[in-house]
Amino acid sequence: MNRxxxxxxxxxxxxxxxxxxxxxxxxxxxAQQAAWQQWLQAHGDHRRAWxxxxxxxxxxxxxxxxxxxxxxxxxxxxxxxxxLKALLLLAMAGATGTVLRQQAIxxxxxxxxxxxxxxxxxVRLGDGSQLQLNTGSAVDIRFDxxxxxxxxxxxxxxxxxxxxxxxxxxxxxDGRIDLTSGRLNVRQVGNGTRLALFSGAARVVxxxxxxxxxxxxxxxxxxxxxxxxxxxxxxxxxxxxxxxxVASHLRLADFLAELGRYRHGHLECDRQVADLKISGSYPVxxxxxxxxxxxxxxxxxxxxxxxxxxxxxxxx
Amino acid sequence: MxxxxxxxxxxxxxxxxxxxxxxxxxxxxxxGCPHSAADLAQDTFVRLLSARHVxxxxxxxxxxxxxxxxxxxxxxxxQDLERAYLQALEQLPENLVPCEEHRAIILQxxxxxxxxxxxxxxxVKQAFLLAQVDGLSYxxxxxxxxxxxxxxxxxxxxxxxxxxxxx
Numbered sequence: 001m002n003r004x005x006x007x008x009x010x011x012x013x014x015x016x017x018x019x020x021x022x023x024x025x026x027x028x029x030x031a032q033q034a035a036w037q038q039w040l041q042a043h044g045d046h047r048r049a050w051x052x053x054x055x056x057x058x059x060x061x062x063x064x065x066x067x068x069x070x071x072x073x074x075x076x077x078x079x080x081x082x083x084l085k086a087l088l089l090l091a092m093a094g095a096t097g098t099v100l101r102q103q104a105i106x107x108x109x110x111x112x113x114x115x116x117x118x119x120x121x122x123v124r125l126g127d128g129s130q131l132q133l134n135t136g137s138a139v140d141i142r143f144d145x146x147x148x149x150x151x152x153x154x155x156x157x158x159x160x161x162x163x164x165x166x167x168x169x170x171x172x173x174d175g176r177i178d179l180t181s182g183r184l185n186v187r188q189v190g191n192g193t194r195l196a197l198f199s200g201a202a203r204v205v206x207x208x209x210x211x212x213x214x215x216x217x218x219x220x221x222x223x224x225x226x227x228x229x230x231x232x233x234x235x236x237x238x239x240x241x242x243x244x245x246v247a248s249h250l251r252l253a254d255f256l257a258e259l260g261r262y263r264h265g266h267l268e269c270d271r272q273v274a275d276l277k278i279s280g281s282y283p284v285x286x287x288x289x290x291x292x293x294x295x296x297x298x299x300x301x302x303x304x305x306x307x308x309x310x311x312x313x314x315x316x
Numbered sequence: 317m318x319x320x321x322x323x324x325x326x327x328x329x330x331x332x333x334x335x336x337x338x339x340x341x342x343x344x345x346x347x348g349c350p351h352s353a354a355d356l357a358q359d360t361f362v363r364l365l366s367a368r369h370v371x372x373x374x375x376x377x378x379x380x381x382x383x384x385x386x387x388x389x390x391x392x393x394x395q396d397l398e399r400a401y402l403q404a405l406e407q408l409p410e411n412l413v414p415c416e417e418h419r420a421i422i423l424q425x426x427x428x429x430x431x432x433x434x435x436x437x438x439x440v441k442q443a444f445l446l447a448q449v450d451g452l453s454y455x456x457x458x459x460x461x462x463x464x465x466x467x468x469x470x471x472x473x474x475x476x477x478x479x480x481x482x483x
Contacts, residue, residue, distance in 0.1 A: 013481035074400030264451025
C-alpha cells in the first residue's frame with residue numbers, strides 16, 4: 001500500500017511499525033505513551049509515516065474479514081497453465097458454476113457459523129427455526145431427524161423456534177435450554193449464561209442442578225448450579241437484533257463496555273467519567289458515530305490513538 | 317513520485333520510444349488480445365516510472381521482458397483474485413455485501429495487499445490478516461495459528477514492513 005507514495009527511510013518505517021505493534025498488543029503505559037508522543041514529534045517523517053499507516057489501516061478496515069480471507073487465499077494459477085485451464089472451464093460450460101463454488105475457500109474458522117466483530121448474521125435452520133448471531137459470536141449446529149441442537153461457543157444469539165415435535169436445544173458452558181416454541185436470547189457472559197425469553201416456553205437444565213420450566217417473558221442468569229429467579233426483561237434485551245443498543249440510566253463505563261463489543265480493539269473509559277449516566281437508543285452499526293454523539297451530548301472527549309485504541313475521557 | 321525530469325523518467329522515456337512496439341508484440345503473443353496487451357504494456361512502463369531504482373541497463377529488451385513478466389503475472393493473479401472475490405461475495409450474508417461502489421474499492425485494496433504480501437510465508441500473511449482485518453488480539457491469533465505470541469509479533473512486524481512500506 002505504498003505504491004506511488006514518497007518513500008520513508010527504513011529506520012523510520014521500522015520505528016513506526018514497532019509502535020503500531022506495541023499499541024495493538026496492549027494499551028501503552030504512561031511512560032510508553034510519553035515516549036511515543038516524543039517520537040511522533042521528533043521529526044516530520046515520523047508523523048508522516050504514522051499517518052501513512054493510519055490511512056492504510058483505514059482502507060483495510062473497510063474490508064469485511066470473510067471477503068479478505070476468501071479472496072487472498074485464492075489458489076494461484078501458474079501463468080503457463082492458464083490458457084489450458086481456461087479452455088477446460090469453457091468445455092465444462094454449464095458445470096463451471098458448480099465446480100467453482102465447490103472450490104470456494106472458506107475462512108479458516110472452526111465453528112459452523114461465526115459472525116465477525118461488528119456484524120450480525122442470520123441462519124435459517126432446517127425446520128423453519130431461525131438463528132441470529134450478534135457481534136463476535138460462534139455456534140455449532142446439529143440439525144437432523146433425531147436432534148435439533150445449537151451449541152453456543154461464543155457471544156450471543158437470538159433463537160426463534162418453529163413449532164415442531166422436537167424442541168431446539170441450546171447448549172452453553174453452563175447448561176442446556178430446550179426451547180419448544182417462542183423466542184429466546186442467549187448470551188455467554190463472564191459469570192454464566194444470560195437468558196431472555198420473549199415468548200413461548202423453555203426448560204432450563206443447569207449443568208449440575210435441577211431442571212426448571214419457564215414461560216412467558218422474563219430474563220435470568222444460568223450458572224452450572226442453578227437458574228436465578230426470573231425478572232422483567234430490560235430495555236436492551238434483544239435490541240441488537242434491530243441493530244440498537246438501548247440504555248436507560250446506564251453508567252457510561254457499562255455503556256462503553258457494551259458498545260465495545262461491536263468494534264475491534266480497545267475502547268477505554270476513564271475513571272473520571274465512568275459513573276456518568278446515559279440514556280437513549282444508539283445504532284451499533286456505526287460505533288464511530290455513537291462516539292461522536294457522546295462527545296456532543298456529554299462532558300467527554302474521545303481520544304483516538306489508533307483505530308484499535310480509543311479512550312473516552314473528561315472534556316478539558 | 318519521481319519528478320518529471322529525473323534520471324529514471326528520462327531512462328524510461330528512452331525505453332518507451334525504442335521498445336514500446338516490440339513489448340506490445342511480445343505481450344500480444346502471450347495474451348492473444350490486443351487491448352489487454354496495450355494495457356499491460358502501459359502498466360509495465362508505469363511500473364518502471366514508480367520504481368525506486370532502475371538499474372543500469374545493458375540489455376533493454378531482456379530487462380523489459382523481466383518487468384513485463386511480472387506485470388503479466390499480476391494480471392493473471394488479478395483474474396484469480398477477482399474470481400475468488402466474486403464467489404466470496406455470493407456467499408456473504410446479504411447484510412454484509414458492500415454496495416457496488418465499495419466493491420471495486422475493496423477489490424483494489426485486496427489486489428494491492430495480495431501483491432505486497434506475495435512471497436511471505438502463509439502464517440505471516442494469516443497473522444497479518446487476523447490482526448488488521450479481523451482485529452483479533454495477539455493471544456487470539458497465537459491460538460488460532462498454533463504459534464507463540466512472540467512469533468506472532470515477529471510475523472506481524474515482517475508483514476507490516478511489507479504492507480505499509482513495501483520493505
